[in-house]
Structure formats: C-alpha cells, structure tokens
Amino acid sequence: MTLSLLGCGDSSTPGLSGTAGSGGAGSFSTTLRHTYDPQMLERAEETSDVCQSWVLGNEEPIYVTKVRQTNEGGWHHSNWFFVPEAAYPPNETAEGPDAQLEGTWRCSDRGFxxxxxxxxxxxxxxxxxxxxxxxxxxxxxxxxxxxxxxVIVGSTHLLNITAGPLETAMTMEVEAVPAEEVQVRLTPFSFAIGDLAIPPAVDGVPTRSRTSMMCDLSESFQQHLGENTVDYNVYYVLGHYHQWGSAFNLSFVQEDGSRETVFDIKNKIGEPIGSIIEPPMNNNGAPKLRSECGFINNTDETLRRGLQYGEMCDFLAYTDSNLKIGASGINNREMGVDEEGVAVFETDCGPITGFRAYPDEP
Structure with a gap:
C-alpha cells in the first residue's frame, strides 16, 4: 500500500472528462517561490535516492490554490509532500555536522x-x-x-539522456489565498498498481494492453468518517505512466457496475497529464473508484513496475472527502482480449489505508 500514488521514489512499493494540459488556466500570482539545489548528472546517469527539502517557516496555515514547477531537463519524475519540521531532521552520523533541514540529501539517510x-x-x-x-x-x-x-520534501528520479553532463534544478512557485477565501479544504486519494505484467511485442508488432484496479471505498468512509454513504467530489486528477503508457482513465463505479468517467486522457510522456475538474465532479453515490492505464509495448520483454525500464499506472486525485486514502493493485489477472484486440488485465484492490485529514471537520 502507498499513499503516494506516483511512487517513482519507492519503486518497490508496488460526467465531464478532464482535459490535458497544464492543469489549469488563467493568471498565476506567486506567493512563494523556491529553487532547489541544482543536481549534477553524468551522461546516461540515473538517480533515485535523492531528496530535496524546502523549509516554509510558516507560523500560520498556508492555503494553496496553485503550484507550478519548471525544471531544466533530466527530471524523469518527482513527488512532493508537506510534512512537519520534525519529520526528517538531518542525520549527522550519515550526513556530517553541517547537514541542514533544507537542502539536498539521500532519502535513505533520513529514512524517507x-x-x-x-x-x-x-x-x-x-x-x-x-x-x-x-x-x-x-x-x-x-x-x-x-x-x-x-517543510516541502520531494523524492526525485532523474535521468540524463543528453550527450554530455547535465546540471539541472527545479523551481517551484506557489499561489496561496487568505483563509477566508477557502470554502473547501482538499485531501488526496492515490492508487498505484503494484502488480503490472504488460505483454511483449509479438513478431516485432507492438502489443496493446490495458490494466485496471477498482476499490470499494465504503468501509473507509464508514470507519474513518462514520458515514454509511460514499459521498465526495473530485477537484483535480493526475495520472502517471512511463514511456510505454498511452492512456489513463478514472471512473466512478456504481454497485450495478455502471461507470461514469471522471477523467480520460491519451498523452505522451513529457506532457502534463493532470487536470483541474471544474466544476468538481460528484460520485453520485458510487461506492467504487476505478483506474485504468493503456500501454503499447514494443519490446520483447514483459514490463513490470519499475523506474527507467519499467512502467507504472498510478493516479493522484484531490477531493473534498476529508479522507486521505491510498491503495495498491495486486494479483494481476489476464482477462482475455477486447473487441479491438487489446489485451485486458485486472488487479485486485489491496488493503486500503485511510486517515481523517482534518480532525476539526465532521
């Protein structure tokens, strides 16, 4: 199980459609800005145990409405979290006496x-x-x-595919608003399919396939919120796959199996595959949530979950549910071929981990 659906940093852990693009439109008013330390990569070098941190120093809550990142290349993927200042203190034994809370460090040195x-x-x-x-x-x-x-902490996965050494940094900008302008505080849902088995090409012809997972959220809503009905709205969705990925779909699923698409996209890597959902989309009582990725495998290997030479099928969604929920897809099963000749695979929903996000809300 993982609450960090887009888990490149933890490679072993296993209506209206949204539109592709930047994830939002309109002006951007920068409230906070930070450039992380540059990272140095030799030609063809790959790194995945590098964490970077930004100490906000905020004495009051910050209400974030937009986040924008820009980087100078080589950033295959990165996941960023907000944590208490005490969560990942410097490890002087491993890092030396000059290690700081803010900066660049090995994720493993601080147990991240x-x-x-x-x-x-x-x-x-x-x-x-x-x-x-x-x-x-x-x-x-x-x-x-x-x-x-x-503190904002990110686990980074970098890969230098240029012809020479590369120095690259990420800059992050944040737009925040006063508390009185906030009617809804958002919380994340994340699914990560840990058990992928993407079939290889046949006689040099790429194989098309799709893999899905579906989770029933009823028990989580009852256990953590005391609610017998699953009721929430989705405000933002980001899918995640690697170079063999070709599509992502997120849908609400009713008890009778009928589906309603929240977000559907066909996109290439290098392009943003997240979107604002506006107006926010209600689940209309659907207790289940289903994610699916499409793949085109042109290699002679069955692709598993992994970093550069592996694949992923993950998503992050922000909702108004007052729940943080994470789940992983397990027990991959081949279900045959659909009417378009696409190989179909399904995974079971592994144990769901949930937390009430805001104790002061019902």
Missing amino acids: REYLAAAAGGVFFAQSTQALDELQAFPEGSALEIPPRS
Missing part, C-alpha cells in the same frame, strides 16, 4: 519513504513524467491546507 510522508502530512505536488513545465490548479474556493511549521 513516500507513504510515511503522505501519512505524516500530505501530497503537495506530483510531476508528470519528464514534464519541463507544469501547473497544478484547483477550482475557485478550494485549497490545500499546509499546517504551520511545514
């Missing part, structure tokens, strides 16, 4: 794991694969609440 960061605070931002410029934006009146004395 994405699912622990998500549980300690929450998901702040997730970068689409190889996107150089990306905006995460929420509908008017909604925001992500960052508690006082928080």
Whole structure:
C-alpha cells in the first residue's frame, strides 16, 4: 500500500472528462517561490535516492490554490509532500555536522519513504513524467491546507539522456489565498498498481494492453468518517505512466457496475497529464473508484513496475472527502482480449489505508 500514488521514489512499493494540459488556466500570482539545489548528472546517469527539502517557516496555515514547477531537463519524475519540521531532521552520523533541514540529501539517510510522508502530512505536488513545465490548479474556493511549521520534501528520479553532463534544478512557485477565501479544504486519494505484467511485442508488432484496479471505498468512509454513504467530489486528477503508457482513465463505479468517467486522457510522456475538474465532479453515490492505464509495448520483454525500464499506472486525485486514502493493485489477472484486440488485465484492490485529514471537520 502507498499513499503516494506516483511512487517513482519507492519503486518497490508496488460526467465531464478532464482535459490535458497544464492543469489549469488563467493568471498565476506567486506567493512563494523556491529553487532547489541544482543536481549534477553524468551522461546516461540515473538517480533515485535523492531528496530535496524546502523549509516554509510558516507560523500560520498556508492555503494553496496553485503550484507550478519548471525544471531544466533530466527530471524523469518527482513527488512532493508537506510534512512537519520534525519529520526528517538531518542525520549527522550519515550526513556530517553541517547537514541542514533544507537542502539536498539521500532519502535513505533520513529514512524517507513516500507513504510515511503522505501519512505524516500530505501530497503537495506530483510531476508528470519528464514534464519541463507544469501547473497544478484547483477550482475557485478550494485549497490545500499546509499546517504551520511545514517543510516541502520531494523524492526525485532523474535521468540524463543528453550527450554530455547535465546540471539541472527545479523551481517551484506557489499561489496561496487568505483563509477566508477557502470554502473547501482538499485531501488526496492515490492508487498505484503494484502488480503490472504488460505483454511483449509479438513478431516485432507492438502489443496493446490495458490494466485496471477498482476499490470499494465504503468501509473507509464508514470507519474513518462514520458515514454509511460514499459521498465526495473530485477537484483535480493526475495520472502517471512511463514511456510505454498511452492512456489513463478514472471512473466512478456504481454497485450495478455502471461507470461514469471522471477523467480520460491519451498523452505522451513529457506532457502534463493532470487536470483541474471544474466544476468538481460528484460520485453520485458510487461506492467504487476505478483506474485504468493503456500501454503499447514494443519490446520483447514483459514490463513490470519499475523506474527507467519499467512502467507504472498510478493516479493522484484531490477531493473534498476529508479522507486521505491510498491503495495498491495486486494479483494481476489476464482477462482475455477486447473487441479491438487489446489485451485486458485486472488487479485486485489491496488493503486500503485511510486517515481523517482534518480532525476539526465532521
């Protein structure tokens, strides 16, 4: 299980459609801005145990409505979280006496794991694969609440595909609004299919396939919120796959199996695959949530979950449910071929982990 659906940093852990693009439109008013330390990569070098942190130093909550990242290339993917200042203190034994709370450090030196960061605070931002410029934006009146004395921590996966050495940094800008302008505080849902088995090409012809997982959220709503009905709205969705991925779909599923699409996209890596859902979309009582990715495998290998030479099928969604929910797809099963000749695979929903996000809300 992971609460950090877009788990490149933890590779072993296993209506209206949204539109592709930057994740939002309109002007951007920068409230906070930070450029992380540049990272140095040799030709063809890949790194995945590098974390970076930004100390906000906020004495009051920050209500985030937009986050924008830009980078100088080589950023295959990165996941960012807000955590308390005490969550990942410097490890002087491993890092030396000059290590600081803010900066660049080995994730393993401070015991960083994405699912622990998500549980300690929450998901702040997730970068689409190889996107150089990306905006995460929420509908008017909604925001992500960052508690006082928080730190933004990111697990980064970099890959240098240029002809020579590369120095590259990411800059992050935040637009925030006063508390009185916020009617809805958002919380993250995340699914990650851990058990992928994407079939290889046959006689040199790429194989098309799709893999899905579906989770029933009824027990989570009852256990953590005391609600017998699953009721929430989706405000933002970001899908995630790698170079063999070709499509992503997120749908509400009713008890009778009928589906209603929340977000559907066909996009290439390097392009943002997140979108604002405006107006926010209600589940209309559907207790289940289903995610699916399409793949085109042109290799002679069955592709599994992994970093550069593997695939993923994950998503992040922000909702008004007052729940942080994470789940992983397990027990991959081949279901045959659909009417278009696409190989179909399904996975079971593994144990769902949920937390009440805001104790002061019902």
